[in-house]
Amino acid sequence: MIGNHGFSVLPVSSLGLDHKASNQRVSSGIPALDTMLGGKGFFRGSSVLVSGVAGTGKSSLAAHFVQAACQRGERALVFASEQSRDEIIRNMRSIGIDLEPWVKRNLLQFQTVRAGFCGLEKHLVMMHDETARFSPRVVVIDPITNYSSLGDPDEVKAVMTRMVDLFKSRNISAMFTSLTAAGQDLEDSVVGVSSLMDTWLLLRNLETNGERNRGLHILKARGMAHSNQIRELQLTDRGVQLVDVYVGPEGVLTGSARLMQQAHDRAEAQTREQEAEYKHFDLERKRRQLETQIAEMRAQFETEEHQISASMTQLAIQEKRASNDRVETAHSRQSGLAIGHGNGKR
Numbered sequence: 001m002i003g004n005h006g007f008s009v010l011p012v013s014s015l016g017l018d019h020k021a022s023n024q025r026v027s028s029g030i031p032a033l034d035t036m037l038g039g040k041g042f043f044r045g046s047s048v049l050v051s052g053v054a055g056t057g058k059s060s061l062a063a064h065f066v067q068a069a070c071q072r073g074e075r076a077l078v079f080a081s082e083q084s085r086d087e088i089i090r091n092m093r094s095i096g097i098d099l100e101p102w103v104k105r106n107l108l109q110f111q112t113v114r115a116g117f118c119g120l121e122k123h124l125v126m127m128h129d130e131t132a133r134f135s136p137r138v139v140v141i142d143p144i145t146n147y148s149s150l151g152d153p154d155e156v157k158a159v160m161t162r163m164v165d166l167f168k169s170r171n172i173s174a175m176f177t178s179l180t181a182a183g184q185d186l187e188d189s190v191v192g193v194s195s196l197m198d199t200w201l202l203l204r205n206l207e208t209n210g211e212r213n214r215g216l217h218i219l220k221a222r223g224m225a226h227s228n229q230i231r232e233l234q235l236t237d238r239g240v241q242l243v244d245v246y247v248g249p250e251g252v253l254t255g256s257a258r259l260m261q262q263a264h265d266r267a268e269a270q271t272r273e274q275e276a277e278y279k280h281f282d283l284e285r286k287r288r289q290l291e292t293q294i295a296e297m298r299a300q301f302e303t304e305e306h307q308i309s310a311s312m313t314q315l316a317i318q319e320k321r322a323s324n325d326r327v328e329t330a331h332s333r334q335s336g337l338a339i340g341h342g343n344g345k346r
Contacts, residue, residue, distance in 0.1 A: 019045070019165075019168040019169060020045070020171060021043075021045075021223075022043060022044040022045045022171060023043070024043070024044040025040035025041045025042065025043060025044065026041050026042055026043075026044050026068070026069070026072075026138075026173050027040075027041040027068045027072075028041050028042060028061070028064060028065055028068065029063075029064030029065050029066075029067055029068030029239075030061070030064050030239070030240050030242065032231065032241070032242035033061075033201075033216075033240075033242060035227075036218060036226060036227035036229075036231065036242075037199070037218070037221055037224060037226050037227075038221075038224040038225045038226060040224075042173060042198075042199055043173075043198065043223065043224070044171065044173055045167075045168060045171040045172060045173055046173060046174075046198035046199060046222075047164050047167065047168065047174050047175075047176065047196060047197045047198050047199075048065075048173070048174065048175045048176070048197065048198065048199045048200075048201065049175075049176050049177075049178060049193065049194060049197040049199070049200045049201070050062065050175060050176070050177045050178070050201045050203065051177070051178035051179075051180055051194075051200070051201070051202055051203070052178075052179075052180055052202060052203030052204055053179070053180050053181070053203075053204070053205060054179060055205075056203035056204060056205060056214050056233070057203055057214055057216075057233055057235055057240060058142070058143065058177040058178075058179070058203060059088070059091075059092075059142055059177065060092070060095055060097075060235060060239075060240050061175075061177075061201070061203075061240060062078070062140045062142050062175050062177055063088075063092045063095075063097045063099065064097065064239060064240055065138065065140065065175050066078060066099065066102075066108060066138060066140055067097055067099065067102070069107075069137060069138035069173075070099075070102040070105075070107045070108055073107070074107070074136075074137035074138060075106075075107050075108070075109075075134060075135060075136040075137055075138070076102070076107065076108050076109075076136055076137070076138040076139070076140070077108075077109050077110075077111065077130060077131065077134050077136035077138070077139050077140070078108070078109070078110045078111070078139075078140045078142065079111050079112075079127060079130075079139070079140065079141045079142070080110060080111070080112045080140075080142050081112070081113065081114055081115045081142070081143070081146045081147075082142070082143070082146065083112070084112050085103075085110035085112055088110065088112075089103070094237075095235050095236065095237065095238075095239050095240065096236070096237045096238045096239045097239055109130075109134055109136075111126070111127075111130050113126075114146075115146035115147050115149070115150060116149070116150070119150055119151075120147060120150045120151050120155060120156065120159040121159070123147065123150075123159070124159050124162055124163060124166075127141075127163060127166065128166060131166065131167070131170065131172070136172060137172060137173065138172065138173050138174075138175075139167055139172050139173070139174045139175070140174070140175045140176075140177075141163070141174070141175075141176050141177070142176075142177045143176075143177040143178055143179045144160060144176045144177065144178055144193065145178050145179045146179075147159070147160075157193060160193045160196070161193070161196060164193070164196045164197075176193070176197070178193075194219075197220075198221070198222045198223070199218070199220065199221045199222070200218070200219040200220045200221075201216060201217075201218055201219070202216070202217055202218075202219050203215070203216050203233065204216075204217075206230075206232070213232055213234075214232065214233040214234070214235075215230050215231065215232055215233060216230070216231050216232075216233045216242060217229065217230045217231070231243060231244070
């Protein structure tokens with residue numbers, strides 16, 4: 001194919017599926033998400049799909065992924081078809097991610113062009129050439145759904161397959177964002193590439209108590225243990241935060257409903273703690289009373305024991321005296337009898 005830099009030779013597709021599979025893991029840039037992915041993040045060289053309706057935080061997750069790569073000293077390449085480079089950098093600063101220093105250090109580059117600028121094959125050639133020129137370890141395409149209007153579904157899927165093969169053949173970790181239209185099945189990647197992806201993250205709106213909050217869960221993650229729970233996704237001035245699952249009487253709670261339920265549960269826990277403390281205090285009081293009663297009974301017993309012992313000693317003394325008196329009396333009688341017998345003989 002002919003591109004801006006001359007001829008580019010691209011394989012039709014890797015029909016042999018002989019891509020090398022790395023066991024190395026790379027961080028998503030979000031510690032809580034890494035934990036959900038078995039504690040280590042994505043596999044090196046794998047393809048990650050992030051889908052969801054508008055405003056759910058897909059580009060923010062991609063920015064974390066890019067920043068984490070740059071922090072490791074790896075090059076990252078972003079293909080964006082909705083915002084310019086400066087817009088992306090400005091918007092990401094609102095959540096505490098500053099990408100500009102990485103651009104200045106030539107660790108991060110953006111290729112921004114509208115999807116309608118050229119046809120599918122031309123886009124594929126541009127991505128191939130930029131990848132070969134910059135040699136990134138991480139690539140982001142944000143979003144892939146913009147290319148769906150450039151051909152019929154089979155053509156779009158064929159080109160997307162070749163994109164995936166391009167990055168896998170170079171052991172590049174790639175993240176693709178996919179916009180899901182409101183009212184559409186959320187578990188639909190629109191361009192039909194979900195089966196090509198190793199990991200699929202679904203972002204969704206969670207509406208409760210008249211407010212909209214964001215949620216994230218992992219639809220699949222090949223080759224690794226992963227969480228099956230929904231996390232509330234919050235965009236803060238310190239980046240994306242994933243709040244631990246909080247289950248109330250009505251299921252998973254988010255936003256103010258979660259805060260109210262947590263406050264209610266804390267109040268109940270405090271009440272139970274106070275009741276436990278009162279029961280412990282009452283038990284201690286009863287224990288002290290019992291110990292006092294035992295001490296009194298022991299003292300009374302010891303007094304009675306002493307009195308009885310003294311009485312028994314006195315009785316023993318008296319019995320000994322009586323025994324001695326009986327012995328002396330008997331001896332006296334025997335002596336008197338002997339004298340009487342002697343007088344009769346004379």
